[in-house]
Amino acid sequence: MSNRVRKAVFPVAGLGTRLLPATKAVAKEMLTIVDRPLIQYAVDEAREAGIEQMIFVTGRGKTSLVDYFDVAFELETSMRSAGKSLDALEPSRTRFGELVTVRQQQPLGLGHAVWCAREIVGDEPFAVLLPDELMLGRPGCLAQLVEAYEMVGGNVVAALEVPPDQTHKYGVIDPGATDGRLTEIRGMVEKPSPGTAPSNLMLPGRYILQPEVMRQLDSQETGAGGEIQLTDAMARLIGEQPFHAYKFEGARHDCGSAAGFVIANLAIALERDDIAPKVREYLAGR
Numbered sequence: 001m002s003n004r005v006r007k008a009v010f011p012v013a014g015l016g017t018r019l020l021p022a023t024k025a026v027a028k029e030m031l032t033i034v035d036r037p038l039i040q041y042a043v044d045e046a047r048e049a050g051i052e053q054m055i056f057v058t059g060r061g062k063t064s065l066v067d068y069f070d071v072a073f074e075l076e077t078s079m080r081s082a083g084k085s086l087d088a089l090e091p092s093r094t095r096f097g098e099l100v101t102v103r104q105q106q107p108l109g110l111g112h113a114v115w116c117a118r119e120i121v122g123d124e125p126f127a128v129l130l131p132d133e134l135m136l137g138r139p140g141c142l143a144q145l146v147e148a149y150e151m152v153g154g155n156v157v158a159a160l161e162v163p164p165d166q167t168h169k170y171g172v173i174d175p176g177a178t179d180g181r182l183t184e185i186r187g188m189v190e191k192p193s194p195g196t197a198p199s200n201l202m203l204p205g206r207y208i209l210q211p212e213v214m215r216q217l218d219s220q221e222t223g224a225g226g227e228i229q230l231t232d233a234m235a236r237l238i239g240e241q242p243f244h245a246y247k248f249e250g251a252r253h254d255c256g257s258a259a260g261f262v263i264a265n266l267a268i269a270l271e272r273d274d275i276a277p278k279v280r281e282y283l284a285g286r
Contacts, residue, residue: 003153005146005208007120008051008127010042011113013059013104016132018256027062028256029131034268034275038255039065040091042131049142051127054094055120056101057113066101069094108220109227115217123211125149128230130205134264137250141206145246148182149208154242155234158206159183160252168194170202171231173245185243190224190231201245203231204252210241 016028023031029039043054056065069092079086104116114128127142135141141158149156159173172192176184189198207230216233223229234243253267254260269279 005125006052008046009055009117011057033264038131042129045140045142048140049146054099055117057104057116111217111228111230118214128207132256133205134253134255141248148246156208156244158248159201159245160204162202164200167197172197173201174198181247183245188231188235190229
């Protein structure tokens with residue numbers, strides 16, 4: 001069994017109902033932040049962290065995600081004929097075997113989506129990235145987690161502090177001993193009732209997990225919202241395996257919401273030398 005994190009699971013079967021009507025016809029992961037779709041940012045983050053195989057857990061209407069990473073023969077031929085550079089397409093190209101897909105045929109929760117990738121993950125540690133959570137850092141969030149994982153092993157998840165009145169929206173950890181940005185995890189709760197959360201450290205959608213979590217998900221046990229929760233499966237392994245939270249250094253944008261999507265576009269635009277001046281000029285005049 002390899003201890004290196006080579007594979008990453010991307011749960012991308014969701015319907016994106018918070019961004020209707022756009023997501024009626026366009027997968028939410030294909031909505032663009034400036035000039036790249038959300039899924040591209042997540043794949044770039046995984047590549048930076050050394051991931052060799054991307055596992056997309058898809059559903060009906062999500063073929064555009066796979067097509068995006070395929071060769072666009074007609075487009076490339078046309079661009080070459082016109083003498084145009086293909087550099088802009090480079091990030092959307094995948095090597096043979098770098099991208100594989102599996103279907104989640106029923107929307108039964110994040111835990112179920114991850115479980116659908118069990119045969120491809122096999123018996124080795126793997127990462128999970130939620131693409132609608134845009135994590136901006138240098139290095140990226142997953143690269144930070146991999147560095148922490150190489151020090152402590154076991155399971156390492158990203159964590160961010162949120163106001164106490166927001167904890168009921170997220171998976172939240174019960175913290176133990178802290179060493180710098182690393183915090184031991186004694187327990188986890190998915191969407192705790194207001195006022196009952198064990199901390200204000202939430203899980204923003206980046207994980208490095210051991211394959212034993214798949215055996216926990218085999219039970220298909222449901223939790224909050226009547227769904228199969230990944231948090232619950234992880235919680236059952238605490239005490240059997242090391243679990244740590246790593247306080248991610250960077251910014252997080254919830255692009256599954258309209259406000260978060262707009263703010264993410266502004267944040268990325270203001271970091272781009274080619275478009276930031278015009279964006280600042282517009283904002284200054286408001």
